[in-house]
Amino acid sequence: MKNKILNITNLSKSYGAFKVTDEITIDLHFDEIHALIGPNGAGKSTLIKQIVGSVKHDIGSIILDQEDITDLTDVERAKIGISRTFQVSSIIPQFSAIDNIVLSLLDKSSKTFQLFKSVRNNKELYTNAKKILKEIELLEKCDISASDLSHGDRRKLEVGLALAMDPKVFLFDEPMAGLDESGTNMMINLFKKIKSNSPILLIEHDMDAVFALADRVSVINYGKIVATGTVDEIRRNELVRDVYLGYEI
C-alpha cells in the first residue's frame, strides 16, 4: 500500500443491465506510468470519469495518497490532486493558449476569488504559464486563441492544463490521438520527465507509445480488467492478443 499513490478497488458502474465497469481493481505506483488499454467501448474513459468524479460509481472505493476520496465531488478531487485530460479536447475556446494555462493555475495559487486585481498584471501567473507552454512547445503560439489552434496543438494544450495543476496523479485520456510523430515524441519525453513527480494513468491507442512509456499495462475488456503486467508480460499474454493486440505485435 505504501508504494501506491492511487488505489482503486472493485469500482463498478452500470447503466441498467449494462455494466460499463465491472469490479475494477487497479492501482498506480509512485514514479510509474500505468497504461490502460483495450478496445473501443471497453470502459476505459468511463473508468477515468469515475476516478475524477464526473460519473458516480455504484460500488467500490478510490484511495488517493492514503486518503479515501470515494465520496468527494469532482472539484474536490481536482483540488486534492487529480488532474486529467479529456478524450476529446476540452479547452476554453475564446481564451488564448496562455490564458487557458493561467486559468488552470488560479486554484493552486488561490487567486480564483480575487475580484478586483487585473489578472494580466499578475506577472507570477503569466511567467509560470509561459514555462508550461515552453514545456509543451506552444510558447510561440501563446497569444493565439485556443479555437484557432490545430488539433495537435489543442492536445498539447490539454496536457499543459493538466501540468499547470501540479497534481498528485495525472489521468491522461488518449493524449496522443491525432498527433504527428514529432508531437508524439515530445509527449513521450515529457511524460517520462514528469512521472517521477506525478505518476500517470495513461489511456492510449498508440501501442508504440504505450510500449515505449509504460512501466505496467492493464487491459480492460467489457468493463473488466483481464490482465495486468509489464510490457513484455502483456505482449506475451494470449488472452490480451485475442481481445486486443492481435498476433502481429
Place this chain on the structure above:
Amino acid sequence: MIVEKIFNKWILVFLFLIPVLGFIFEEPYYITLTTKVVILGIAGIGLNLALGYCGLISFGHAAFFGLGGYVTGILSFHALNSELIFSWPFVTSGSSEMLVIWPIVILSSAFLALIIGLLSLRTTGVYFIMITLAFAQMLYFFAISWPNYGGEDGLSIYMRNSLPMINTMDPLTFYFICLCWLLIVIFISAKLINSSFGMAFQAIKQNEERVKSVGIETFKVKLLVFVISGTITGLAGSLYTDLNRFISPSVLNWQMSGEIMVFVILGGIARLYGPLVGAAFFIVLEQTLGGYTENWQFWLGLILILEILYVRTGILSLFEKKLKYEK
C-alpha cells in the same frame, strides 16, 4: 476593440451632453428620458454580468429590480407618513435619505439574489430560466396581493428621496446622481471582468466541465456573480422608483425581466457598454415609434429578429467584428 472603445467614450460624452442641452434649452423631458436610459442601462449591466459573461440566462431579474424599487418605496412611504415599518421584534422606521436607503437596497437585493441563486444554480439551461422566472412571478403576485402598499395600483411616494445639501427634486441633479452610479457600476464591472475571478466566470460560460476539472468551484463562482448581478439590478430599481416617485407590481412582472434581457441582447451580450446602448435604443424606439402606433413592440420584435440573424452580438459588435476575450 479599439473602435469600440472610442465609441464607448462617445457614449459617455453624449450622456453628459444631452441632459445639459436639455437644461439649457429648458426641455426637462429629455433629461428625464436620459435618466431613464441610465437607470435601465445600470439594470442591464447587472444582468449582463450573469447572462453575458457567465452564461446564466436569468429570466427573473425583475425580482431584483422590483425589490430595489419596493424597498425604496416602502422606506420612503413610512418616512413621509411618520409610521413605523415594524414595532416588533425591534422598532424600524422609514427613511427618505438616499444614503440610508441605498445600503438597505444593496443588502436586501444581495440577500434575495443569494437565496434565488442557491436554489436555481443547482439547475442549468431551461430549468434555470424557469426557476428564476418563477421566483420573480412569486414576488409579482405577492406585491399585487399586498394592499398595505397599494396592491395592484402601486405606491406613490410624492417626494423624491433626499441627499444632504443636494436638491434631488431638480431633474438635472438627480440625473447626475444616476450617472455617478452608472460610472461606479461600469468601473466595478470592468474590474471584475478583467480579474482572475472574471477569467473564471467567463471560462464557465464557455466550458464549465473544464473549469471544474482545474479545481475551480464553479457553483461558488456562479453564485457570487449572480449575487453581484442581482445587487446592481436592485440598485437600478431603487433609482427607478425615485425617478418616477412611484412603484407598482409591473416592475416585478416577467415583461420587465424580458425588457432587461432585450437591452443586453440589443446592445451586445458580454460587452461592457452593450446594455446601456441597448437601453438607449429601446427608449428611442419607444418614444419615436410609440408616437405613431401603440403596438410599437411589433417593430422592436422585427429589429430583434434581424439583429439576431445578421448581427448576433449586438449593436456594439458593428464596431468590432469578432467577439474575443479582451487582451
